[in-house]
Amino acid sequence: MENKVPNRLINEKSLYLRQHAHNPVDWYPWGEEAFARAAAEDKPVFISIGYSSCHWCHVMALECFENQKIADYLNEFFVSIKVDREERPDIDHVYMSSCQAVTGSGGWPLSVFAGHDKKPFYAGTYFPPPVFLQLLKNIVRLWQKNRSKLLANGELILAHIKSPVFNPEAISYTAVEEGYLRLKQSFDPEYGGFFSEPKFPLPHYVWFLLKYYQCYYKEETRIMAEKTLDALREGGICDHVGGGFFRYSTDRHWTIPHFEKMLYDNVMLLYVYAEAYRALGIEKYRSTADKIAGYLLTRLRSKEGGFYAAEDADSEGEEGKYYLFTYDEITAALGARADIFTKYFDVTPRGNFHSKNVLRLKEEISPADAEVIGECLQLLRGMRAERTAPLLDNKVLTAGNGLAIAAFAFAGRVFENVGFIKAAEETFRFIEDKLMVSGRLHARYCEGETKYPATAADYTALLFGLIELYEATFKEEFLNKAQLLNVSFFGEFYDIIDGGYYYTGRDSETVLFRFKEYTDGAVPSSNALQVYNLYRLSALTNAATLYETAEQTLRLLSGEIRKHPLDCLFSLQSVLMRYHGALELNVVVPPGYDRGSINDAIDAIDWPFINVWVMEGERLEIRACAKGKCYPPIAEFAQLSELIKRT
Template sequence: MTSSNREPNRLVNEKSPYLLQHAYNPVDWYPWGDEAFAKANAEDKPIFLSIGYSTCHWCHVMAKESFEDEEVADILNRYFVSIKVDREERPDIDHIYMTVCQALTGSGGWPLSIFMTPGKKPFFAGTYFPKHSRLGMTGFVDILKNTAEAWNTDKESLVEVGAKITRGISEYSRDYEETGEISEDIIRSAYNGLKSNFDDIYGGFSSQPKFPTPHNLMFLMRYFNVSKEPEALKMVEKTLQGMYNGGIFDHIGGGFCRYATDKKWLVPHFEKMLYDNAMLIIAYTECYQITKNELYKAIAYKTLDYVLRDMTDEAGGFYSAQDADSEGQEGKFYVWDPQEIKDVLGDEDGLLFCKYYGITEHGNFEGKSIPNRLYDCKVIEKDRELIEGFTKTMLEYRKGRVHPHKDDKILTGWNGLMIAAMAIAGRVFRDDRYTMASQKAFGFIKDKLIREDGRLLARYRDGEAAYLAYLDDYAYLIWGLIELYETTYDPEYLEYAIKLNSNMLKLFWDKENSGLFLYGSDGEKLIFRPKDIYDGAIPSGNSVALNNIIRLARLTGDTGLDEIANRQIGAFASEISENPNMYTYFLLSCMFTLYTDYQIVIAGKGEDNDVQEMVDMIHEMFLPLAVVLVYYPTKEHGSKLEDLAPYIKSNKPKEGKQTAYVCRHFMCMEPIMDVKELQKVLTT
């Protein structure tokens, strides 16, 4: 990507791995900031805005074809002011201009290419452009020349187009009124929408490409929980098994790739993102809770261990992503041929390994093979144990290959998702390694990404914390803290969740129309201030925040939070009802208000085995509409919990024994002191 024989541009002073990849381009890049816009105004030039991220394959392609090219650079430097943005550092900028691109072209993606006025108003948008026109695609050189000519000869028209687009996009980001309701019919409609799009052969909810969208599976598991509809769970299991069997799962090293290009989940786009793996860990762990199928536990373990091995900083934070490419080729790190396997394992063992993972002479990806389990070779159990050993051997061998680029910046929001995933896995599997990893990661964020005034920041890299945190950062981290509390029952995590939730509402809440804005009231003022509720690759900040607010209301007894949740549901209900299956995480949050939920307090004299027996039983069960507090009145953290949730003061142990207080959908039951009786109550 870079060339040491060139003078660096301004990006060399940045921390973003993506911007640094372009620091030696001949393009005179600017980071987003006042200097770039002042230059554009002073020289009366249009702006070319390029947005991407460091592990983006097509970003690499456009960089190689155009941004490293002297001819292209000469045009950009002469007629434009060029700005480069890392979408993962500035999701506010990315969201706004991606909305423009989707509105103008009907689609979007990265690299995102925007032409706009010095006043930040866009007049043309696209994604990847080849250097020269080919296969019906307009070449980047032609676009640059035509845009420069239009700016010089008819600038007023482009300025007017930019103003018109900006007005339209601002109106598109509609005002929300608190008049709607979410009903069980809308929940059912979302289920039916997923069912109608379901691939009953390979799983998933499209033909190709196929994205994991784990929150769809989380919604279906909760729908199964409340409706007992077997088809809902069947769709979940078919999809989880399909993804595992295909090449989207890294059978050698664990972890999932971004998406599959085919309907069988066989050929992935090989980049691995932290957020996908966090959400998939949760989905596999929850399905294990429901089914007790050891396969789902094993997949979750391999993914968790991949994250701890390859994606974790020594200080505890989690890295962002791994590239699809190595040595200039997509997927080279992950594919094999039979001879290489036999050279490592020997002929006989190598043949067994190749048979098990579908590694053949003709291959399934550009002459090589992506390991997969699409076709069961009926390996017997003793051979399965051998395969596990061989896989570890091949993983050690693979470590000697040239590794894909790793984006080692630490993003608060994505860390929040992985903290949640590790905490959930820690309690369900009773494995302290994952609980401790989630605690250490939060410790990293607390030390590095929370300012002295309590303001959360978005990104840490190379000793620098930067950018005011966005809604997603707050929402995802609060989610992680709630899961940490319900795993460790340390009130510190609940206290931090409450504090961050309060700060989030102050910074992001729309006082006029409800709902939460993407960036805070103290953030940079862009051409409009959007709200987002679409649950795309990952759940929206509004969807996760709603879930957090409801859970915190139940945990603390704060009815004011219930009121905020009701207002948020009312603000978005009308839009959601139009296409419910596009908002599955928002709807699974709404299930707390529509179906029987549980508020459970387990009180004990001390941290004894009887209390732990109740806690372990609860952790084994799939109780997505329950919140749990553990209360020791005589302990120091008992008084701390009383400050956070005053209602528990009356929930004391009875007769000196562990006691469970269960309230079911705002109705409280008699205290329970027997584990089996508690289990019966929670399953009827």
């Protein structure tokens, strides 16, 4: 039931919050006003956390928050708060940890019950209407009759979810081998990917495998990486018509996805497919990367130069409706070409999803059929264009855009695509213009409003992007700005006593406690990514203090890395780089030298980790150092490969 009179959320910029603005629930956005009212009226607080492209968030909204009976009960006995997890990942982290402590698992929508002091005493995810209403009644009964039990439970949860007491350890290479062993054990040898359904792309897992392969050339490593990359690009998780990838697969075979598309997934996959092309030289990975980039540039990019956060899973109230085709629709649209198309994409009258077809590539398209298949896909794009598209979440998030800068800069370098590099530069200019206020980076821009101090995820992603942008262009501006951003980040976030970076800055709101993010999720954790950034930045600037900060942070995390290697796999990539050794190149170029040509020579070098610093001088000179050894300067890049072979 839609409420004709909107609630407070109508004034918010967040698409997710505005989607609930006409619920009969008397929602508050996150803020002290809601908790003050709860204290004044002596009511418990209900906190609902989700995001705009989440299918099950829509389901619970329809079933529960538009249900007048449930809304009336919430309004009478609770103060209700809505949170967009993408705008406030700090809030989401704290309360998701409480849900995992209570139930052993998590997900969205996240449903949390807390006291006036914000401390959670119960949490769960999706609840169907009868269960949810009964839960509300149970909470109210306990709040009124046995509140001390609820609050005591809240104290236990809070004690459990506070950041672990880190036990710094010496950085050990054995953790890399343990992580690799766990990765092998989690690998699905039949269908590719990792773990059982639901299966997520986990691009940083493949990234680790590619780097490990370049270090040791184990055939099994290459097979795991290729099997996963092939399964993703062929499966239903890939949007074969419009480009890009969906959030995850509901089955082991990568056939039926949940249809939301996230910026962070797609830019990470763009980076990894470019890395796979660079490492393995397989042309189809370049083609896949190009299609991801095309999707991002045509669908998710704003006119101002930033990238939007996501596309919804649903349209017209149905999950995946925009993306699905019946057999009859395809045969009618493609005519005589339908037979060849249905063979390649496994299209049947029965379908594979509610009598419709999620397209998946059954076999590699032969060169002889490529033109016809391209024409078919173009026709289906035209058919789709006449449908109601899923909602686009038009907020621009610094973290996702930092990763986008990195992905486009790196892919542009690998593929010699100046358009990609230009897109990376333009996105950085957008962040400078819209998300940097009085020297302080911010997390979200939407419809003219810049809001929320940036988190560690924002800073580390942008630093990653600037480093990649420097190595794609060798423009000193980007290296200088990376150094300035790193100084600001260190000052606001670094724990100078114990090491490591807090997730929120000293000038930001603290929700219950400050924590240090060290486990990876869909993307590398902020501390893991920063260690990687610092090792590279120290090599590019010859700054020993940056190297020591990376070492101190990694030592802090090493105990947790040893206990949970798969959860900390990107940290292990830094350990791998540390022990294998990066190739450090200082390149002196004469005035007017084509700096773009440097990467052509570098990409021909067989080395997994390379850092390149370029400066201007009288003549071309290359100084190389690797594995604790520096070589005499050379005057031609052609000599470099021979030099490296002796290392």
